[in-house]
Amino acid sequence: MGEENKARKPHVLIFPYPGQGHINPMLQFAKRLVSKGVKVTLVTTIFLSKSLFSDPSAASIDLRTISDGFDEGGYGQAGSADVYVPTFRSVGSTSLTSLIKKLVDTGYPIHALVYDGFLPWALDVAKQFGIPSAVFFTQSCAVNSVYYHVSRGLLQLPLPGPNVYLPGLPSLQVSELPSLVCLYGSYPAWFDVVVDQFSNVDGADWMFFNIFYELEKEVVHWMSKFWKVMTIGPTIPSVYLDRRLGNDKDYGMNLFKPNTGACMSWLNGKPKGSVIYASFGSFALLEAEQMAELAWALKGSNYYFLWVVRETEEAKLPNNFIEETSEKGLVVTWSPQLEVLSHESIGCFLTHCGFNSVLEALSLGVPMLAMPQWTDQGTNAKYVEDVWGIGIRARPDEKGIVRRTVIEQCIKELLIEGEKGKEITKNAIKWKNLAKRAVDEGGSSDKNMDEFVANLLSDLRVSVFE
Structure with a gap:
């Protein structure tokens, strides 16, 4: 009976980019999933796992590590984004593949991968295993809409100025666009990271944004014409919003004390x-x-x-x-x-x-x-x-x-x-x-999370009873 229950419980792998601003919202999202009966494993790099200050509030989440190619010093060891980003892609893809195989072999198969938009190659790994996947954007819909338009050649760079008009967004002065776009060529490696988020995004099953619907409803409506968009935020500790997760007042993992x-x-x-x-x-x-x-x-x-x-x-x-x-x-x-x-x-x-x-x-x-x-x-x-x-x-x-x-x-x-x-x-x-209303039981963000979990359970029932 225990083995049967283990098999039926949906298991989600959460994979944030190894930076504080990416770990925090995705870890909080993970805690929300756990509260809804989902088993969650958070993936981080070997170096980062040795550097984190952990809080007991994250104890319900398993932590597994992969290599980014810089196990002794992480980004600092690489010295620049030009070195770190391609190495992480190459080494990380192999390491993530090995981790998924290991989890399957030990009786904990992955039913969905939620990966950071900065790591689009994680979707390619998931496809090898036939694992449903969700891309998690830690930046706003507006910002990502700009990056999408650049990635598809719909916004030509360098920008002629002085204003840019995009669907669902207010009129933006060139200086109000993300700096990687308005100051084209300033940080080429990071520019590639933000634009490459959309290189394979059409293959993702869901698109998660750390906002609530009312915050950016015009651009959410526009994006929903192309993708399965789910607003699941704001993902901040429960004590400050709905208080449903008990004494959850900290994200749980900090790079600084x-x-x-x-x-x-x-x-x-x-x-x-x-x-x-x-x-x-x-x-x-x-x-x-x-x-x-x-x-x-x-x-x-x-x-x-x-x-x-x-x-x-x-x-x-x-x-x-x-x-x-x-x-x-x-x-x-x-x-x-x-x-x-x-x-x-x-x-x-x-x-x-x-x-x-x-x-x-x-x-x-x-x-x-x-x-x-x-x-x-x-x-x-x-x-x-x-x-x-x-x-x-x-x-x-x-x-x-x-x-x-x-x-x-x-x-x-x-x-x-x-x-x-x-x-x-x-x-x-x-x-x-x-x-607060968005994450309260029955709020827009909470409903989206319930729908995601229901999808996992539905797929799981099919696989168990076929």
């Missing part, structure tokens, strides 16, 4: 809505001049601030800045971002607009001050300000630097109770409620 105690005890002593939270994620690099402008803007604003500056970036801080601002500010190397954003003392989020950060702030009703850096962030910032109305953009000068006076003015607009600040706060609350 957060300074949780220091952050939360410092915030606890601050008045409601009085703190600027500033973080540029796990990957973005600020130039030293931009770092200085931001530092002096935070000091000059005279508001409390909590600023995440990764250890590798600390040398760019102005001399004695931490000491000179110790009464108003706290600088940490990493933070428990969801706990921070949900704290009542936070008044606004100064962010690079990585899509995970945007979704987290939106889901928690926190107004945003957008300072996009590269890739999808400029498009996300456009949506934050002009489409969703939940923040404002701090605009750079002709040198590409956002000056301290601009940042200070934006902070005042958000935190002083003027008409613009009130409207942004009102919109932030509206989107927070819509995000």
Whole structure:
């Protein structure tokens, strides 16, 4: 009986690109699947498995490793995307094939593969085994629509400008497109990664997006004409949305150890809505001049601030800045971002607009001050300000630097109770409620996940009883 039950339980392999911004949403999606009676195995690289700080909330998910060709140092060992990406494709394909065979041989066959859009070769591996597959996009529908149009030659590069019009999207200035497109040729290896997401996408059985339908319904509707599109987000820990997964308050696997105690005890002593939270994620690099402008803007604003500056970036801080601002500010190397954003003392989020950060702030009703850096962030910032109305953009000068006076003015607009600040706060609350509703039982995202699980169970019943 035990063997029979093991065979009947659907088993899904989840395969994110090995980066924090890709692991987090796909791991959270995995936890949702487990709650619906699915066995889940998460695949990561050998190097990354040795580098992760794990949380008990992810214990219900099996972790398996494959090689990316750089088992001792991962991306850092490769030294560049030009080396890492093709090696991962070559070595990873062989390693993933071996893992799937091993799982089959040990009595845990795979009933579906959910792979990161950055890893389209995983779909080719799944096809060899006849495994149904879903591509999981960790960036927005709008951004991926742009990449799709480029991949199919429907958007010619370099762009003539000044505006681009695509189905289901607002009019976009060239500068509001993903930087890999508007600054064509800037990072050729990463450009190939984002465009190649669509090289074989027509062969995927499902297309998952980490959004909820209301967030981008026009472009979702357009995409649904071609593919089986399912909006399954926002995939953030359950405590902050529907609370159906018990004490699920962390993604579960972190590449950086957060300074949780220091952050939360410092915030606890601050008045409601009085703190600027500033973080540029796990990957973005600020130039030293931009770092200085931001530092002096935070000091000059005279508001409390909590600023995440990764250890590798600390040398760019102005001399004695931490000491000179110790009464108003706290600088940490990493933070428990969801706990921070949900704290009542936070008044606004100064962010690079990585899509995970945007979704987290939106889901928690926190107004945003957008300072996009590269890739999808400029498009996300456009949506934050002009489409969703939940923040404002701090605009750079002709040198590409956002000056301290601009940042200070934006902070005042958000935190002083003027008409613009009130409207942004009102919109932030509206989107927070819509995000919660989407993942609540019977919400749009929850229904899509139920449909996916039902498809797996239906196929499984056929294979068991034939």
